Amino acid sequence: MKKLIILLLFITTGLNAQNTGNPGLSLEECIQLALDNNINLKRSHLQAETEKLNFRGTKSQVLPTINGSYNYAINKGRSIDPYTNDVIDQQFNYSNAGLRLSAQIFNGFELRNSIQRDRYNLEAAEAEKEATKQQLILDVTLAYFQVLNNRDLLNLAKLRLESTHQQTDRLKILNEQGEGNPADYTDIKGQLNNDQSAVIAAENQLEQSKLNLSSLLNMDSEVNVEEFQVLPEMDKYELSTEEIYSESLENLEVFDGQRLRINAAEEDVAVSRSLYSPEISLFAQLNTNYSSLASLLNETGTQIVETGQFINIDGTNYAVQANQGQFSQQDIPYFDQLNNNLSSVAGVSVNIPIFNGFRAKRSVALKKIQLEDARLELENTKNDYLQAIKQAHADMEAAYEDYYVLQEQVNAYEESYRVNEIRFGNGVSNIVEYIISKNNLDRSRINLANARYGFLIRVRILDYYRGV
Known part of the structure; x- marks a missing residue:
């Protein structure tokens, strides 16, 4: 060794x-x-990288998931006022936002x-x-x-061909001079062809x-x-x-x-x-919303107005009057609504397999x-x-x-x-x-x-x- x-x-x-x-x-x-x-080796590297990413992805599932949502839209026609829950038939703008957390506790x-x-x-x-x-x-x-x-085999074939060439040249001279057996010359030519074919085959190999x-x-x-x-x-x-x-x-x-x-x-x-x-998981959610119809009524003062009622004193009718508050309507700002309308929920979810085909x-x-x-x-x-x-x-x-x-x-x-x-x-x-x-x-x-x-x-x- x-x-x-x-x-x-x-x-x-x-x-x-x-x-x-x-x-x-x-x-x-x-x-x-x-x-x-090499392509096959490169592909094996890619396969290893794929498995590495799969492993990282699976490990990351132990972490809780947190997702946020937001939308803003314009509503036309008959609908529910998201601020008062009244049925209305008018155009308004509304927006929703939320944040949801989910964490798996046990899944077998x-x-x-x-x-x-x-x-x-x-x-x-x-x-x-x-x-x-x-x-x-x-x-x-x-x-x-x-x-x-x-x-090496090609070199051997070439050496064979060179040796046969030398003998062929010698016999050719003898044949031209009328000496020796003519069949010897034709036989050596046939051997020369075999050796030439062997060189071609060796070159191809x-x-x-x-x-x-x-x-x-x-x-x-x-x-x-x-x-x-x-x-x-x-x-x-x-x-x-x-x-x-x-x-x-x-x-x-x-x-x-x-x-x-x-x-x-x-x-x-x-x-x-x-x-x-069974699968057990925790969840929590935070939500809020906005509506362009939401507004506040601010008191600006009072005034005396007739109530439409009368009292009779000694045969004479007197109109009844009362003080009435005066108010002005004020839109609630967008971010104030988001802050005022916050709601949250948290709980535990249990999913028990009973029959799944x-x-x-x-x-x-x-x-x-x-x-x-x-x-x-x-x-x-x-x-x-x-x-x-x-x-x-x-x-x-x-x-x-x-x-x-x-x-x-x-x-x-x-x-x-x-x-x-x-x-x-x-x-x-x-x-x-x-x-x-x-x-x-x-x-x-x-x-x-x-x-x-x-x-x-x-x-x-x-x-x-x-x-x-």
Whole structure:
């Protein structure tokens, strides 16, 4: 493992660069670009922010609500005088203002459970954000290795083509001079076409892997990666599948996120059960009003007026007179009315559920189903990860063993090709033996490169599952 860590550090720093004019991006730079630009990661950040706002909104419900109201209107036609409560038929202006306070005291612990539920959802969203980040780093690393692998395969294909070109040129000269077997020249031309096709296929594979990496980085332009030489030493991976799986359960954020979602679902069941409980709340209200018809009568003095009655004294009628007060009408100012007409009310409200069409029962049953689904989702994820770990571990061990077998194979085919190339050049062997020897060497080199990168990729996957 120590050598593997050295290898990964070697990759990220881009040592032994071969192309200093265009060094390309290191693995570390690609990962940082992905963390800055990847759309899925940005969406996970938005989801976490949404859960944070939901949590804050739920917590704020413990505070009392205070609402004010105000209106001003003109009334025409038959109506009730808001000042005297008399029926009138005239135009007047009126205004109302009020202030209402409401505070919930008890509702079956719905609010407490809702706060706890949204807290779990917030923590789950944060864990899922980190899980998305971990997965993105792995995907970028694997895509980066795939570009390197395909680039090595392209270089091998070009070397094959160059070697075949040299033999083709030599046989062409011999064929033009009338020496040798003409079929050797046509056979080597056919091999040249195969090698040209292999280069085209390798270039396409490299382009596809670059496009995949560009997609993860959310970049429109083509991504060029660093030129470096991978260290050939590969250490055997010592951890078993059981050890890797045990670490994944403890360290991977994806499992933490799903456990928190289960906790949130359990709290959601408790929230639904609160529909069976009575709700108790306090309320208070302050009201006032204004009417343009409201007025005061002020006494301005008195005067003697006849009452319309008479008294008879000795046969003579005398009119009865009396003092009568004199008044003037004065409108009551707007703010004076608002101050004089103040009224307040305060009380306790109790809402007792008796029958609600089985809404509470259905709600609890639905939340229980969602809870069970969350538990099954966690078990399904565990099974998927266990199978993936077993597959990656088996592939890693196969690639490790295959690598050293292929190394011996490459050494053997290199010697065989060296001998057959000399023999063919001296006219001792035929073109068929040469092509077979060349193809064997080329295939073994390709398989060796695939085994090398296959091992490194599986090791990185297993490290991801361990959460390191």
